[in-house]
Amino acid sequence: MTPRLMHWFLGVRVLVIGLFLGGAIVFQHKGSTGYLWVELRCLYLLVAAAYAQTLVSLLLVRMFGPARWLAQLQIGLDLLFATALIHITGGIESFFASFYILIILSGVLLLSRRDVLIVASAAAILYGGLINLQYYRFIPPVPGLALPLEISGVETLYKLFINISAFLLVGLLGGLLVSRLRLSEHDRQKITIDYEELERLNRAILANMTSGLIIVDRQLCIRSMNAAAEDMLCVVFEHAYHTQLSRYFPDVTLLQDGQFQVVSRGEGWLVDGMGNRRPIGFNTSVLTDPAQAVDGLLITFQDLTNLKEMEERLKRTDRLAAVGQLAAGLAHEIRNPLASISGSVQLLRENEALSPEDRHLMNIVVREADRLNGLLKEFLLFARPSPPHQIWFKASTLIGELADLCTADGRFAALEIQQNSPPGAMIYGDRNQLQQAVWNLLINAAEAMPEGGRLELAYRPLTRQLVVTDSGPGVSEALRQKIYDPFFTTKDHGTGLGLATVHSIVEAHGGTLEHQPGIDGGATFLISLPV
Structure with missing residues (x-):
C-alpha cells in the first residue's frame, strides 16, 4: 500500500458518498417522500460525519503514512457508517446494503487476504444483526421514518440469505484476487529490481570497459x-x-x-x-x-599502440642480440691481428732509415689501427655489457658530473644547458654505466644542434626517469624505428652504436628507453628504471 493509493481511496470514498447521499437528498428535497425516506436533517448529519472522518483520515495518513492499521481503522469505520446508513434508511428495506460490497472491494485494494475475509464476515454479521434486531423490534425506528408494521419472516430470511451470500462470495473472490494481486506485484517488483540491477550492471560494464x-x-x-x-x-x-x-x-x-x-x-x-x-x-x-x-x-x-611498441621492442631486442653476438665474435677475431699489425708497424716506424713519406704512411696505419681498436671496444661494450653493479647514489651527483663534462667539451659550447634534479633524490643502478648511457644521449643531442640550442638534463623521482631533452630538429617519423639499430647513423663520422649501446645498458638494468617528440620541437629520450 502506497500513500498515493490511500489518497485515491479516500478521494473515491468522498465521491461515492457524495453521489449516493447527495442523490438521495435531492430526491427527498423534490418531494418524493415515500415511506422509506428519513428527514433531511438525518442525511445532512450523516454526510457531514462522513466528510469529517475523511479529513481526519487524510491527516493521519500525512502523520503516519499508509500504515496497515490506518487502513484497517478506515475499513472498520466504513462498516459502521454503512450499518448506520442502512438503519436510518429503512433497514431491510434500504437499498444501501450494497455499500458493504463496496467496502469489501476497498479492502481488496488495501488489505491482505485474511483481512478481506474478516471484512466480509464483519459485514455479514453487522447486516444480519441489524436485520434481526429490526425484525424482533429490539431497536426503535428512526423518528420520522414510516416502517411497515409487519415484516414477513420468509422475506427477511430471503434478503438475509441473498445479501450475506453476496458479502461472503465477494469476500472469497476478493481474497483470491488479493493473493493474485500481491503475487503479481511481488513478481513485478522482482522483475523491476532485476531489470534495474541488470541495467546498472550493464552501465557499469560499459563505463569500465577498456575496449x-x-x-x-x-x-x-x-x-x-x-x-x-x-x-x-x-x-x-x-x-x-x-x-x-x-x-x-x-x-x-x-x-x-x-x-x-x-x-x-x-x-x-x-x-x-x-x-x-x-x-x-x-x-x-x-x-x-x-x-x-x-x-x-x-x-x-x-x-594497439602499446602492443605495437612492445612488438617493436621485442624485434629490436632480437636484432640487437643477433648483431651483438656477431659483433662480439668479429671483435675478438679482428682484435688480435689488429694488435699484431699495429705493433709491427710501430716497430718499423722506429727505423731511422725510413723516408719521410714512409713514416707518414706508417703513422696513418697506427692512427687508423687505434681508431679501429676504439670501435672494437664499442662493439664489445654494446654486445656484451658487463653486469651492472647497482648501488644507491644521488641523482644530483650524476647530473652535476655530466653537466661538468658538457661544460668542458667544445661540442657543447654553443648550447644552453639546464639541469633539474630534486635534492635528495636517489637512483639505484650502476653509476658508471648509467653515466655512459646518458653521455651518449647528450653527445647525440649536441651534434644535432651545431648552431646552438637548449639542452635539458633532468631526473624525475616519481617515475624514476632520467630525461634528456633538446631543441634540435628532432627525429623524423621515418627514422624512429631505426635509431636503435646497430651501425645505423645519420652522421658522416658516426659508428651507429651510440643509441644501441644506451639501449643495451638500460636493458641490462631492467629498464626501458623511450623516445618522445619534444614539446617545443626537438627530441626527448627517457631512461625508465625499474621501481
Missing part, C-alpha cells in the same frame, strides 16, 4: 558509444553523434554492396578528434531488432 564500443546504423552513422571510445576518439558523444564512422576510421571498410562486413579480428588505423593516428584492432557483430531484421553494427576496438 571502445561504437554502434552505427545502416548508413554507418554513429548512434552510441561508451566512455572508452570517447577517450580513444578524443571526443564527447554529443559531438560524434550521427557522424560518419569514416571520420574516425578512414581505412576500415565495414559496408560492401549494402551489407555489413562481419570481422572476427582486424587491424586498422584510428584518427582521433585531434588528428592523431594510432593503430587499432577491432571486430564487428551485426545487431538485430526483435523481428530479427538487421538494425545496426557493433564495433569493438582496442588501442
Whole structure:
C-alpha cells in the first residue's frame, strides 16, 4: 500500500458518498417522500460525519503514512457508517446494503487476504444483526421514518440469505484476487529490481570497459558509444553523434554492396578528434531488432599502440642480440691481428732509415689501427655489457658530473644547458654505466644542434626517469624505428652504436628507453628504471 493509493481511496470514498447521499437528498428535497425516506436533517448529519472522518483520515495518513492499521481503522469505520446508513434508511428495506460490497472491494485494494475475509464476515454479521434486531423490534425506528408494521419472516430470511451470500462470495473472490494481486506485484517488483540491477550492471560494464564500443546504423552513422571510445576518439558523444564512422576510421571498410562486413579480428588505423593516428584492432557483430531484421553494427576496438611498441621492442631486442653476438665474435677475431699489425708497424716506424713519406704512411696505419681498436671496444661494450653493479647514489651527483663534462667539451659550447634534479633524490643502478648511457644521449643531442640550442638534463623521482631533452630538429617519423639499430647513423663520422649501446645498458638494468617528440620541437629520450 502506497500513500498515493490511500489518497485515491479516500478521494473515491468522498465521491461515492457524495453521489449516493447527495442523490438521495435531492430526491427527498423534490418531494418524493415515500415511506422509506428519513428527514433531511438525518442525511445532512450523516454526510457531514462522513466528510469529517475523511479529513481526519487524510491527516493521519500525512502523520503516519499508509500504515496497515490506518487502513484497517478506515475499513472498520466504513462498516459502521454503512450499518448506520442502512438503519436510518429503512433497514431491510434500504437499498444501501450494497455499500458493504463496496467496502469489501476497498479492502481488496488495501488489505491482505485474511483481512478481506474478516471484512466480509464483519459485514455479514453487522447486516444480519441489524436485520434481526429490526425484525424482533429490539431497536426503535428512526423518528420520522414510516416502517411497515409487519415484516414477513420468509422475506427477511430471503434478503438475509441473498445479501450475506453476496458479502461472503465477494469476500472469497476478493481474497483470491488479493493473493493474485500481491503475487503479481511481488513478481513485478522482482522483475523491476532485476531489470534495474541488470541495467546498472550493464552501465557499469560499459563505463569500465577498456575496449571502445561504437554502434552505427545502416548508413554507418554513429548512434552510441561508451566512455572508452570517447577517450580513444578524443571526443564527447554529443559531438560524434550521427557522424560518419569514416571520420574516425578512414581505412576500415565495414559496408560492401549494402551489407555489413562481419570481422572476427582486424587491424586498422584510428584518427582521433585531434588528428592523431594510432593503430587499432577491432571486430564487428551485426545487431538485430526483435523481428530479427538487421538494425545496426557493433564495433569493438582496442588501442594497439602499446602492443605495437612492445612488438617493436621485442624485434629490436632480437636484432640487437643477433648483431651483438656477431659483433662480439668479429671483435675478438679482428682484435688480435689488429694488435699484431699495429705493433709491427710501430716497430718499423722506429727505423731511422725510413723516408719521410714512409713514416707518414706508417703513422696513418697506427692512427687508423687505434681508431679501429676504439670501435672494437664499442662493439664489445654494446654486445656484451658487463653486469651492472647497482648501488644507491644521488641523482644530483650524476647530473652535476655530466653537466661538468658538457661544460668542458667544445661540442657543447654553443648550447644552453639546464639541469633539474630534486635534492635528495636517489637512483639505484650502476653509476658508471648509467653515466655512459646518458653521455651518449647528450653527445647525440649536441651534434644535432651545431648552431646552438637548449639542452635539458633532468631526473624525475616519481617515475624514476632520467630525461634528456633538446631543441634540435628532432627525429623524423621515418627514422624512429631505426635509431636503435646497430651501425645505423645519420652522421658522416658516426659508428651507429651510440643509441644501441644506451639501449643495451638500460636493458641490462631492467629498464626501458623511450623516445618522445619534444614539446617545443626537438627530441626527448627517457631512461625508465625499474621501481
